């Protein structure tokens with residue numbers, strides 16, 4: 001990738017030519033301020049306002065793209081360079097194709113797709129820019145007065161709720177340049193682990209339930225139906241991961257699959273998916289970060305941190321609660337099946353993948369994120385019903401028989417059925433009780 005400058009000093013000014021992208025990483029411990037001095041620019045599809053200061057936190061990785069020309073200033077410690085090579089033309093062409101399908105859906109003279117706009121799914125290995133392209137496509141859609149549904153099936157790096165979940169949100173305004181999309185009224189299902197392969201059957205059950213909830217939304221609201229659905233997936237593409245992609249395409253009834261980067265996956269999907277599904281192959285941007293497992297862990301911690309504490313632009317003030325053991329039931333979804341050879345002859349093994357079972361309260365729960373179920377007693381529906389939200393277990397006192405949890409609200413909702421997750425978060429803030 002050709003670059004025009006690389007720098008990390010405190011004040012840096014960049015002149016961007018047509019179709020150039022300024023890429024930077026906030027590399028120090030302090031924030032970095034971005035300002036558009038002249039021209040026009042966007043960050044992952046969100047318009048950057050002239051002379052407004054955008055403050056990015058440490059670790060942020062950003063691309064400021066211009067279709068025309070722009071003068072951009074960065075203040076703070078940032079590794080930055082300008083690249084003249086980006087796939088943005090191809091990404092906007094994809095958006096134009098989606099927009100064309102929305103127009104057809106909106107046109108009552110066309111019989112076949114009336115009322116239902118495109119359903120696109122983005123697939124590819126990890127770190128190819130799937131989440132970023134989803135954000136760009138959602139932004140371009142709302143900038144044309146559309147209101148699509150964004151679905152995130154990535155349980156490892158979910159951008160709607162905590163890690164270990166899948167979910168959907170209705171997008172009706174562009175993403176904030178720094179904080180991304182508003183997460184109001186999301187539909188969130190708790191899967192409880194970072195790898196879909198940990199419990200394939202449960203993952204598929206949740207895919208089905210979420211796809212039904214999304215379809216109901218697209219039928220309920222005409223504008224949403226026409227705007228369509230944009231689906232981000234996780235980077236697990238081998239073996240069971242490939243099967244999960246195919247299942248997701250079927251359950252969400254997608255009509256377009258955009259494969260980022262990997263040609264082999266593109267070829268395989270062409271053979272597997274039905275002919276009416278259009279499959280496109282797109283290059284990844286040279287700016288996309290290849291993240292180590294350490295960086296991935298950090299970004300997951302930041303996602304949980306954001307869930308409880310918000311962002312610089314929108315801070316939350318969570319509370320801590322002591323919960324006596326007798327006021328809470330902890331459950332787990334999915335247990336080991338009894339091996340066939342241990343069952344009486346002729347008996348079929350039961351499907352334990354989504355079985356809801358009590359989980360003993362013990363110090364093992366410390367630092368675990370637990371989901372809040374809307375049910376008031378142990379029922380099998382817990383496994384496939386959206387959750388209220390999450391708490392983090394800060395302490396488990398086996399002598400006093402109580403646990404201390406961090407909750408985003410100043411009230412801990414009843415009923416108190418907490419669902420175990422494997423996700424851990426070390427909260428080092430002092431929070432009021």
Ligand SMILES: Nc1ncnc2c1ncn2[C@@H]1O[C@H](COP(=O)(O)OP(=O)(O)OP(=O)(O)O)[C@@H](O)[C@H]1O
Nearest residue numbers: 063126127128129130131132157235285287288289
């Ligand atoms: N053009 C770009 N320039 C600089 N950074 C970028 C660019 N595009 C994406 N990034 C950054 O690269 C990182 C990875 O991108 P993204 O999350 O979109 O990849 P992904 O394929 O969804 O990854 P995964 O499947 O692992 O979740 C993010 O931090 C994102 O901000």
